[in-house]
Amino acid sequence: MNKSTRTTRQRQVILDQLCALSTHPTADELYHLVRQELPHISLGTVYRNLELLSDQGLIQCLELSGHQRRYDGSTAPHSHIRCTVCDRVADLPIAPPQAPLAEAQRHTDFLVTGLKTEFVGLCPSCRCAKDK
C-alpha cells in the first residue's frame, strides 16, 4: 500500500508551473519561477516535490548527459534533444528510437531492460553564435 500524500499549495504550484512550461527547467529554474507565486518556498521543498511527483508518474525526470537534472511536465513518450553547448533541452515529437534489445541481450550477462536515447545538437542561439 502506498504512502498517503497531502495536497499542499507548494506541490500544486510546482506541478502547475512545470506543466505550463515546455522548457524542461532545472530544479533551480523552477524554484525561481515558483517563488514569484510563493515567495517563501525553499529549494529543498522543490527538490522533494519533484522527486515525489516523478515517483508518482505525474512528471518526468530527465537525466540526460548534461550537468543538471531537468524535469518535464509531459509524461507522454517522446524524444529530447540537448544542446551540446548550453545544455538547453527541447522536445522532439518523434517516438524514441527502438533498438534490438534481444540482440543486445545475446552479448552481455546483464539483464537488458531498455534503451535510453538522447538526440544532441546545437540550439538556435548557440548555432548562431557559432556562425560568427
Place this chain on the structure above:
Amino acid sequence: MNKSTRTTRQRQVILDQLCALSTHPTADELYHLVRQELPHISLGTVYRNLELLSDQGLIQCLELSGHQRRYDGSTAPHSHIRCTVCDRVADLPIAPPQAPLAEAQRHTDFLVTGLKTEFVGLCPSCRCAKDK
C-alpha cells in the same frame, strides 16, 4: 596549433591503468588504483589528466545518466549498458544504434548532430540480489 603537453609519469600511469581495465572506472576508482603505483598522486591530477586525455581522443569520457562520470580506455565505437541499481557499466560489442537524424531534423529548430544511446538493465549481481 595545439598546446604542447609533456609526458609525465602520472599521465602515463593513468592512461596505462585505464586501458588495462574494462570496468569503466570513475575518476575516484582510478585514483585508488593508480595510487598503488604512485602513492602521492592527487585526485586533482587524475581529473586533470582524464580531461586532457579525453580532449586528445586517447580515452573516452562516458557521461551516462548515472551519478558519476566514467572513463573508457577504448575509443573504438561500441555501446554500453548501465545497471540501474548499482550504476556499474559494461561494454556491449554492438554498433551504437542508428537513428533517423534527418527525420528528427524535420521536427526541431536545433541543428541535429547526433544521437546518444545507452542500454540499461541489471548487472549479474544486482539481478541475483533481486531474485531473493
Place this chain on the structure above:
DNA sequence: GTGTCTGCAAACCATTTGCATCGGT
C-alpha cells in the same frame, strides 16, 4: 631556463538531509 604539471587544500555547485515547526486530513 621556461612553462607545463603536480600536490595540496579550499572552493564550487547540484542535491540531500536533520530538525523544529506548520498545516492537511
Place this chain on the structure above:
DNA sequence: ACCGATGCAAATGGTTTGCAGACAC
C-alpha cells in the same frame, strides 16, 4: 491530534581551481 510537508541551514559528494614548488623539455 496525527503525521506528512515545509523552511531553513548545514552537510554531502563529485568535480574544479588557485597557488607555490617540482619537473619535462
